[in-house]
Amino acid sequence: MMLPFFVIIPLGAAFLISLFGKKIKSLGDILANLGTLSLLIISLYSIKLVSVNKILIYKVGGWIPPIGICMVMDGLTSFMLVTVNLVSFLITIFSISYMERYTDKYRFYTLFMLMLAGMNGVIVTGDMFNLFVFLEIASIASYALVAFGTEAEELEASFKYAIMGSVASSFILLGIALLYGYTSTLNLADIALVLSNKPQGLMVSFIGVLFLGGFGLKAALVPFHAWLPDAHPSAPAPISAMLSGVFIKTLGVYAICRIFFNILGVSSKIFFILVILGVISQVIGALLAIAQNDIKRMFAYSSISQMGYIIFALGIGTPLAILGGLFHLFNHAVFKSLLFLNSGAIEYSTDTRDLKRLGGLNSRLPITGFTSLFGSMSISGIPPLGGFFSKLIIIIAAVQAGYFVSATVAVLVSIITLAYYLKFQNFAFFGKINKAWQDIKEVPWSMGLSMVILAIICVVSGLLILPVFKSFLLSAVNVLLSGNAYKDLIFGVLK
Amino acid sequence: MSGYSEYVLCLLLFCIGLYCVLRKRNIIKIIIGLGIIEYAVNLFFILVGYRIGGRAPILVKEQTITTMVDPLPQALVLTSIVIGLAITALIVTIAIRIYEKYGTFDITKIRRLRG
Numbered sequence: 001m002m003l004p005f006f007v008i009i010p011l012g013a014a015f016l017i018s019l020f021g022k023k024i025k026s027l028g029d030i031l032a033n034l035g036t037l038s039l040l041i042i043s044l045y046s047i048k049l050v051s052v053n054k055i056l057i058y059k060v061g062g063w064i065p066p067i068g069i070c071m072v073m074d075g076l077t078s079f080m081l082v083t084v085n086l087v088s089f090l091i092t093i094f095s096i097s098y099m100e101r102y103t104d105k106y107r108f109y110t111l112f113m114l115m116l117a118g119m120n121g122v123i124v125t126g127d128m129f130n131l132f133v134f135l136e137i138a139s140i141a142s143y144a145l146v147a148f149g150t151e152a153e154e155l156e157a158s159f160k161y162a163i164m165g166s167v168a169s170s171f172i173l174l175g176i177a178l179l180y181g182y183t184s185t186l187n188l189a190d191i192a193l194v195l196s197n198k199p200q201g202l203m204v205s206f207i208g209v210l211f212l213g214g215f216g217l218k219a220a221l222v223p224f225h226a227w228l229p230d231a232h233p234s235a236p237a238p239i240s241a242m243l244s245g246v247f248i249k250t251l252g253v254y255a256i257c258r259i260f261f262n263i264l265g266v267s268s269k270i271f272f273i274l275v276i277l278g279v280i281s282q283v284i285g286a287l288l289a290i291a292q293n294d295i296k297r298m299f300a301y302s303s304i305s306q307m308g309y310i311i312f313a314l315g316i317g318t319p320l321a322i323l324g325g326l327f328h329l330f331n332h333a334v335f336k337s338l339l340f341l342n343s344g345a346i347e348y349s350t351d352t353r354d355l356k357r358l359g360g361l362n363s364r365l366p367i368t369g370f371t372s373l374f375g376s377m378s379i380s381g382i383p384p385l386g387g388f389f390s391k392l393i394i395i396i397a398a399v400q401a402g403y404f405v406s407a408t409v410a411v412l413v414s415i416i417t418l419a420y421y422l423k424f425q426n427f428a429f430f431g432k433i434n435k436a437w438q439d440i441k442e443v444p445w446s447m448g449l450s451m452v453i454l455a456i457i458c459v460v461s462g463l464l465i466l467p468v469f470k471s472f473l474l475s476a477v478n479v480l481l482s483g484n485a486y487k488d489l490i491f492g493v494l495k
Numbered sequence: 496m497s498g499y500s501e502y503v504l505c506l507l508l509f510c511i512g513l514y515c516v517l518r519k520r521n522i523i524k525i526i527i528g529l530g531i532i533e534y535a536v537n538l539f540f541i542l543v544g545y546r547i548g549g550r551a552p553i554l555v556k557e558q559t560i561t562t563m564v565d566p567l568p569q570a571l572v573l574t575s576i577v578i579g580l581a582i583t584a585l586i587v588t589i590a591i592r593i594y595e596k597y598g599t600f601d602i603t604k605i606r607r608l609r610g
Contacts (some may be wrong), residue, residue: 129574132575133578136578136582140582143589147589150592151596152607153607153608155592155593156605156606157608159586159590159593159605162585162586162589163525163526163529163586166582166586167516170533170536174509174536174539177539177543177568180540180543180567181543186567
């Protein structure tokens with residue numbers, strides 16, 4: 001049984017690196033890369049397991065749920081695990097060279113692996129309080145990682161992020177306390193079972209609001225987004241890629257999906273709220289992004305906008321829309337981490353992120369320029385790339401479901417997205433080069449390698465909707481569509 | 496109404512903490528406010544499992560327990576307190592470093608990030 005290894009491997013790597021990393025210099029690089037590589041392999045293997053068995057349950061310590069804690073592997077879990085571990089593996093490759101800029105590289109890897117352990121834990125767990133604990137592990141590691149450079153701005157961003165994140169966690173814990181008081185159980189499937197036997201009351205709605213606020217802040221939906229544009233740019237580039245690429249999706253979108261679709265049950269009210277939040281996030285994120293001159297800050301606002309697409313798609317709630325939403329989640333994880341790594345490569349070579357001072361980098365940084373072109377085209381929805389298909393599916397689904405105004409807004413936001421990515425390309429890579437950077441060199445091989453691989457995934461990810469690969473997405477979509485049947489599946493396996 | 500007074504007080508404590516986080520300018524006071532919020536939530540969790548006249552849930556032979564306090568919230572709150580400690584320690588460390596960089600604890604003067 002491999003389910004606990006998704007937590008054990010990163011946790012063990014973090015422990016070993018923190019213990020011996022100071023003495024053995026290259027230990028951090030080796031262990032972190034081996035750890036994420038093995039996680040990627042077993043998460044890819046999990047696709048096959050899920051397609052055969054549909055659902056797998058690991059009973060922690062041998063206690064039978066609902067008394068004990070269980071870990072659950074179904075289509076959605078396996079989809080998220082592949083996304084998270086794929087991105088984190090490529091980011092650890094990038095970090096080998098990039099993190100030479102900082103002192104105490106082994107501490108970086110320790111925190112990185114802790115964050116990964118927390119994220120994988122959130123995805124595999126089948127227990128409410130366990131989810132909270134993993135969420136806090138990932139959050140605390142990310143607060144520390146945002147402040148990793150210990151410059152004034154980084155500390156300020158980290159403080160802001162930590163305060164808002166902790167208040168959100170308190171809301172989530174309050175929701176868990178109320179849910180426990182109402183259902184007397186913490187196992188996710190058991191909660192769903194108890195709730196289905198009780199009449200729909202105000203209590204469930206109140207708990208829903210608390211969770212929506214708490215996880216909504218982690219997902220940086222618009223009324224709760226204020227921390228993201230500070231925190232994501234301040235972190236070292238690999239961490240920005242990690243935070244924007246997978247962190248907000250795991251702790252935000254995945255948790256919202258799992259809790260609302262499978263446990264509390266979605267009503268038309270929740271769908272409506274998700275659509276509204278999604279549309280507002282799209283518009284505000286895009287409008288704020290276009291005015292930015294700091295590359296990473298522009299990408300951070302763009303993340304808010306793209307998260308809006310995902311939440312909007314989930315709020316439409318038709319099978320096609322959910323397919324589009326999850327597909328966009330995967331695509332966004334890939335191209336946003338690619339773009340943040342590109343910004344890291346630019347910063348590595350030129351020591352600035354200010355678009356006004358850059359220009360003409362294509363001649364000096366060909367790999368960075370070329371890969372970032374693919375990332376920018378994919379995120380703005382240029383046809384053959386992955387981002388085009390996911391946005392197209394979302395918009396078609398919105399029109400089919402009768403959300404004409406929102407669909408129009410989504411198209412317009414996509415055009416704005418194209419505009420600010422053209423601005424980024426134009427200011428950074430085209431035109432005349434600034435004298436100061438006449439003789440900079442291309443970034444080291446490890447950074448180049450991970451950017452190239454991500455760019456290739458950007459290009460081929462459109463193939464995921466082909467019938468051959470579609471089952472990967474569909475098994476995740478079916479979990480969300482099955483709704484309350486989640487508990488029947490789990491209790492069916494346990495018997 | 497009297498049966499709910501402890502919940503009302505708990506909510507009041509939560510609101511005091513929230514007010515402190517939102518309105519105070521000194522970052523140390525904000526951290527204290529965060530602590531108050533955490534304690535309010537922990538207290539609420541304990542109250543959820545409490546029973547009037549309940550006893551500790553220890554199983555003894557030849558003795559039937561009729562009313563006992565639910566032990567699960569207490570175990571969970573223990574975990575939650577430890578998490579709270581970690582967050583507080585981290586944020587206080589960041590606050591000290593902020594003071595070294597900015598020379599002030601006033602949140603309105605710590606504003607280098609814009610946009």
